[in-house]
Amino acid sequence: MKLLVFFGLLAINLLDLVFGACPRIYTRAEWKARAPKSVSYLSNPVSWTIIHHSASVGCSSFATCAKFVKDFQAQHMDTNLWDDIGYSFLIGGDGSVYEGRGWSRVGSHTPNYNSNGLGFCLIGDFTSKAPATVQLEAVKSLIACGVEKKMISAQYKLIGHRQAKATECPGQALYNIITKWPPCPRIYSRAEWGARPPNGVSYLSNPVPWTIIHHAASASCSSFDTCAKLVRDFQNQHIDVNGWNDIGYSFVIGGDGSIFEGRGWDKVGAHTPGYNSNGLGFCFIGNYVSNTPPDAQLNAAQDLIACGVDLGMIASNYNLIGHRQAVATECPGQRLYDIIKALLTLPRPPNGVSYLNNPVDWTVIHHAESAACSTFDSCAEMVRQFQNFHMDENGWNDIGYSFVIGGEGSVFEGRGWDKVGAHTPGYNSIGLGFCFIGNFFSVEPTQVQQNAVQELISCGVELGMISGDYNLIGHRQAVDTDCPGDALYDIITSWPHWVNVLRLE
Template structure:
């Protein structure tokens, strides 16, 4: 329905009131619309008003000749039978407000979704098949096409980048370069799958043991596809030292995989990062061409239970398995009576062999007990510890005595110049079992690989220096070895 009229501007308000009263008799009027609103309408600004489902359009206009005629105002109304057409009554200002509200709602939804996926990514576990990428890194850790240049350097987080406490180098020993040995370990804690999580984990490792000078490792590999600088290439770590015996911190760098890898293997990305890291620093001359990879579990007196990790490392070409040496703690050795004297120069050039002049030991436990008896005998005399640096018994068991870094008491005048070796038993008439001879050779080879013995070391019996032992039968065997000291030439 439509109603229209034309009135003077000055009479518009009264006219609208009259129109409203007339309209209320002819249309369905909502009860909540009051007549008082009509006089308040500003004719020059209003475009339309609602009364129920009726729209009143008010138009202010002037005739062609403004000098002859006063401005006029048109009022028209339209009744919409279809309520959906009421959106036509929205003014431009209403559309503008509505668009702002919709925009704000969309932004809020987008932010909420982004936060959700960030939190979900932080909770992702480190799996064997997939490594989540770093939340802040654009480099692709699976890209193994190059190991030089900025593409690989971008995967190494410096101490500053992961927020390390400043390193106090006053008491640290400098590493000998190039690196010849790489020791593989794991942190034995929680793994990490994002850069934020890994940096937080490493900061905790740095401060968890106040007795250490700094984080114990030289480098760490995270589940986020990144490598983190610990002590770096310059300084020795504090990762592998046994009680009063052999330390392996000085023989090479230790790279630790962040996490506990007893049953869970590291991902292919992590193993790839290790090999790329080695190749990268080998190209820079910081890692020797003839480097070897060894396991921390083969060096420590206790197993760190890195079974799954060790199995993966054993597949690498440069991996070297080490012969099992039972460390002092494993055969329940007592602490030495006084501070040991450390070899001034290493690697050592001589090995001096003797026998214990005692009964043979038949199995591992009996051999451990024999070692304790030997130590107690030494304590009863003016010696501070068991006489030998390393000793052997049974079916090829090897035991750590004073270790490869400290003076023994195996022969006067040679203790500071040689590694003292003892074999449990008496070998005047019969030589040791072949298993013992084989074990000795493997331990000597490992000592060379680990930098404890020189490549061209010489072996002697105590009898070569006028002392007793190692027994006539045993001495005859030693004379046949290529490293025997009185032989000419090299092995």
């Protein structure tokens, strides 16, 4: 009997070590929930997590918080006439967690996101004061737990309620906090990919100032199984052939964006002479001499580095280089090297930001009245020039446009979906501005560029950033300008949602 109990405890602790502990969740029975009027199920894992506040007084004990949760349920069912309490989970000021609809049931928390997201409500009013640390930590660990349980996608996105509809929720103070929560990507642990133990370990002094990009000059892979097999091959070669203590790289990234822990964040690797004791080495599986890495792989590497900064493992003013900048090698391949070089010219941060009330009702089409571009590098260079001009010459806070679209259909985030731009007087706080790179007085944009803008607008509607019955106009319909050029203007007048208006009001 004693042995069994001991074994049970040990097993639980080991699971906690591998999977991270889920917080204690008070069940519906525990807070004495009413039965739902009806239930429908999510298709997990979901892609979205949405943060709310209850805009009520706070609570800091099971008794008071459970009472609030019961009150919310009564209001949602009896006044709002919903099937059940709206939220997926609720979190008290003491960090206690209450099951609302739970992981797998569709909630009523956020229009457009209910069937592909989970809504987390922090009990309290966080308009001007921030939640307690214990309450914030509880939400974070609850979401991490959802990822581990595969209820939430490892690539999930997190937003505040106000990013989905016009509402103050989750309060300005809480909103300011969650915008600084970049979720770290899922990292497959050494145990998960079947690593051999290292022959020796030495530790870095984090945060490190250098990040070094490699390619494996290997076959590519696009599933956990095939990538994990390659990572084991690399480790075997590094230990058995090169005589190193362990796999050389800090992290290895598969073509599908899967991330494998090599030496990890805090251990000295064997990836780049001169940088091993003050840097981290990131290896792209595949051969990128002439092939372009998939977006999933590039995004995963960037998310991973951002996560390292967030965790305090990489200095926030870190330097990024390719292996070839340290020693004579082709690595990371010419094509990947070209891409990371472009990343080095990062956009300037804005001088100020203000937020839209999404979804917005207006979309405004512009042309840049510039030269055309047809590659990522040349288009990105032009977008940076627009930003410099708008900030330095016009004195604006940032590039004026919400999005900029290159001749080959590449889409560049300007102010993005949810920030007020400086593109169209009268429409900046109620609309989004889309700029075609090029000059379209007499020449028409390429079909691929036109398609990219239309797809981008449809995407904005799907994301709840643009209302479904939005209006579309050309810049010239708002102010005295030729923009977006006669040829492009003629085209957009036949687009869906174009409206024949002149000047607002």
